[in-house]
Amino acid sequence: MITAKRSNETRDVTLVEAVNMALHRAMADDENVVVLGEDIATNGGVFRATVGLKEAFGFKRVMDTPLAENLIAGTAIGMATQGLKPVAEFQFMGFIYAGMEQIVSHAARMRNRTRGRLHCPLVFRAPFGGGIHAPEHHSESTEALFAHIPGLRVVIPSSPQRAYGLLLAAIRNPDPVIFLEPKRIYRAVTQSVEDNGEALPLDTCFTLREGDDVTLITWGACVMETLQAADKLAEQGVSCEVIDIATVSLLDRETLLCSVAKTGRAVIIHEACRNGGVGAEVAASIAEAAFLDLQAPVVRVTGYDTVMPYYRNEQYYLPQVEDIVTAVEQVIAL
Amino acid sequence: MKELHEFHVDSTRYLDDHGKPLSELPPQAGNTDRVLAAYRNMVLTRTFDSKAIALQRTGKCGTYPSVLGHEVVGTAIGQGMAKSDVFVPYYRDQAAQILRGVSLRELLLYWGGDERGSAWQNCPEDLPISVPIATQCCHAVGVASAMKIRDQQRAVVCCIGDGGTSKGDFLESINLAGAWHLPVVFVVINNQWAISTPRSLQSGAETIAQKAISAGLPGHIVDGNDYFATIEALDAALGRAHGGKGATVIEAVTYRLGDHTTADDATRYRTAEDLKRAWEKDGIKRLQNWLHDSGHWSPDKEKALQADCKQAVEQAVEEYLATEAEPPTAMLDYLFETLPAALQPQRDQIANKYRGGAA
Numbered sequence: 241m242i243t244a245k246r247s248n249e250t251r252d253v254t255l256v257e258a259v260n261m262a263l264h265r266a267m268a269d270d271e272n273v274v275v276l277g278e279d280i281a282t283n284g285g286v287f288r289a290t291v292g293l294k295e296a297f298g299f300k301r302v303m304d305t306p307l308a309e310n311l312i313a314g315t316a317i318g319m320a321t322q323g324l325k326p327v328a329e330f331q332f333m334g335f336i337y338a339g340m341e342q343i344v345s346h347a348a349r350m351r352n353r354t355r356g357r358l359h360c361p362l363v364f365r366a367p368f369g370g371g372i373h374a375p376e377h378h379s380e381s382t383e384a385l386f387a388h389i390p391g392l393r394v395v396i397p398s399s400p401q402r403a404y405g406l407l408l409a410a411i412r413n414p415d416p417v418i419f420l421e422p423k424r425i426y427r428a429v430t431q432s433v434e435d436n437g438e439a440l441p442l443d444t445c446f447t448l449r450e451g452d453d454v455t456l457i458t459w460g461a462c463v464m465e466t467l468q469a470a471d472k473l474a475e476q477g478v479s480c481e482v483i484d485i486a487t488v489s490l491l492d493r494e495t496l497l498c499s500v501a502k503t504g505r506a507v508i509i510h511e512a513c514r515n516g517g518v519g520a521e522v523a524a525s526i527a528e529a530a531f532l533d534l535q536a537p538v539v540r541v542t543g544y545d546t547v548m549p550y551y552r553n554e555q556y557y558l559p560q561v562e563d564i565v566t567a568v569e570q571v572i573a574l
Numbered sequence: 575m576k577e578l579h580e581f582h583v584d585s586t587r588y589l590d591d592h593g594k595p596l597s598e599l600p601p602q603a604g605n606t607d608r609v610l611a612a613y614r615n616m617v618l619t620r621t622f623d624s625k626a627i628a629l630q631r632t633g634k635c636g637t638y639p640s641v642l643g644h645e646v647v648g649t650a651i652g653q654g655m656a657k658s659d660v661f662v663p664y665y666r667d668q669a670a671q672i673l674r675g676v677s678l679r680e681l682l683l684y685w686g687g688d689e690r691g692s693a694w695q696n697c698p699e700d701l702p703i704s705v706p707i708a709t710q711c712c713h714a715v716g717v718a719s720a721m722k723i724r725d726q727q728r729a730v731v732c733c734i735g736d737g738g739t740s741k742g743d744f745l746e747s748i749n750l751a752g753a754w755h756l757p758v759v760f761v762v763i764n765n766q767w768a769i770s771t772p773r774s775l776q777s778g779a780e781t782i783a784q785k786a787i788s789a790g791l792p793g794h795i796v797d798g799n800d801y802f803a804t805i806e807a808l809d810a811a812l813g814r815a816h817g818g819k820g821a822t823v824i825e826a827v828t829y830r831l832g833d834h835t836t837a838d839d840a841t842r843y844r845t846a847e848d849l850k851r852a853w854e855k856d857g858i859k860r861l862q863n864w865l866h867d868s869g870h871w872s873p874d875k876e877k878a879l880q881a882d883c884k885q886a887v888e889q890a891v892e893e894y895l896a897t898e899a900e901p902p903t904a905m906l907d908y909l910f911e912t913l914p915a916a917l918q919p920q921r922d923q924i925a926n927k928y929r930g931g932a933a
Contacts, residue, residue, distance in 0.1 A: 306750055
């Protein structure tokens with residue numbers, strides 16, 4: 241097998257470049273890590289997330305598959321039962337549904353079904369979310385479908401540093417992880433990331449900004465608008481705590497509840513439609529465990545309960561900074 | 575017009591319905607010990623099967639899919655495979671699983687509602703029974719890919735029914751096996767029925783084996799009630815796989831002699847006449863006749879074998895019935911490698927609810 245040398249260089253990278261950096265690192269660290277998907281080897285992925293991997297690690301570990309998402313999911317499961325650590329890419333989240341049966345009925349259950357005899361240390365990566373003027377079926381945010389399934393973790397990075405650290409954690413995790421990459425911010429910002437092989441913790445929220453008046457809870461690309469809203473609100477004298485949930489399943493309820501106990505108010509922001517979204521689980525958790533701490537109802541700022549509109553109208557669907565500011569103003573007034 | 579491709583599908587049968595050779599038998603017939611071991615496994619499987627149905631009828635086992643009619647092909651699979659190969663079964667593969675080392679107790683535990691029935695001690699790399707139809711085919715090519723990535727001389731055998739070949743999973747998987755030249759053998763056990771849907775409604779293709787051609791693989795038909803035809807095909811296909819020559823599709827033609835499961839009533843959709851004709855082709859009786867005719871078998875040996883099998887099954891049933899259910903907290907203990915903090919409260923809740931004994 242081909243393995244590459246490790247280096248600890250620090251680079252200014254975008255989120256998608258950080259994904260690439262983590263994949264290089266994971267493959268260099270562990271020869272059991274293999275990468276597969278459509279157009280990921282020679283082409284380096286349609287978003288270039290896997291660029292250079294085939295050259296560094298060879299076609300045996302970096303595999304262009306036939307165009308069949310169900311097959312990609314099931315093949316990765318079979319590989320994983322042999323102790324490989326496959327990282328399979330679904331080109332867009334809108335195409336992951338063909339693999340749903342494999343993910344739900346097998347990846348999520350293999351360890352339980354065999355009482356630990358076999359397990360699935362694999363990662364299913366998919367770019368997700370709207371905002372890049374993509375064609376139909378290329379802009380969905382359906383993380384709640386996976387968050388509902390016992391046996392899966394759903395992890396969503398929102399910065400280059402978290403993309404690097406969380407993807408390493410996902411690959412090293414001995415159980416299946418759905419790793420959703422917010423493509424709207426794939427290249428929105430660059431951050432300095434040291435390629436030091438250090439993973440970030442899963443099942444853990446990241447408090448991005450501390451505050452006293454209201455807790456803003458979000459994940460993925462909406463972290464960007466939420467931080468901008470917090471800046472605006474600070475100008476009005478409202479102090480916002482901003483929490484990036486990062487692992488939407490399994491939820492780190494403790495961090496959320498501690499924050500709400502301090503602020504007494506919570507606004508949940510997500511791009512996915514509202515009905516049955518992860519925000520509903522967060523809101524219910526707060527209502528169950530922190531009701532007496534609340535000074536105002538929990539409010540959600542989300543996409544609408546409709547089909548993601550084609551791109552000419554997508555900005556009206558996606559939560560905007562003003563929507564978040566308005567929601568916070570409402571809960572502060574109570 | 576230029577002809578670019580033509581294909582053929584061959585079909586093999588050595589014994590007639592009464593066990594008389596139709597032509598010269600393959601070399602496998604000369605390995606008497608192996609043939610006798612095959613016969614024993616077929617009888618053991620049938621004995622087990624009839625007991626499992628009885629347990630279900632008396633409320634001591636859950637819904638169970640009878641393996642009646644599959645004993646010959648399952649036995650050939652189990653015998654053809656090397657220990658280090660990986661078996662990817664569907665849910666009517668008891669005959670092969672017994673040879674792989676799955677214990678009768680484990681089989682009963684699985685159908686008796688206990689996850690430990692898939693925690694196989696003796697074939698730790700074999701995949702568990704796949705209930706969602708055809709999904710196991712994708713796992714099979716994944717396992718075979720892992721072997722190929724690691725340059726191992728191992729192979730995978732994947733079983734599927736005739737109904738399953740209508741699903742994309744099967745077609746996508748044979749396609750990948752062809753494209754990636756994988757060490758895998760797909761055995762399509764064509765028992766003529768997918769619950770109530772006959773083979774003729776599954777596909778307009780004259781044979782299932784010919785679907786292999788579309789994936790760039792050889793496809794062979796064997797009489798799945800003919801041990802010699804079946805074991806010869808398995809040996810050849812596994813030889814190809816072990817030798818790095820790629821995948822094969824074998825269509826083993828047999829008949830599901832029982833209901834789909836104990837929850838099914840096949841008299842609703844097939845005639846007694848049909849079933850009677852199928853019984854006349856029974857592969858166990860056929861091999862028994864051949865063994866008698868060849869001087870390898872006697873009524874006494876048959877009697878002793880039946881008694882041995884009955885005893886082995888009775889003992890497994892005893893062990894199964896004496897196995898206490900897992901504590902209910904086990905429902906969370908194998909979901910992840912370590913129980914996530916987020917799930918600890920639910921585990922505590924279960925533990926409290928059931929304190930003092932099982933439900």
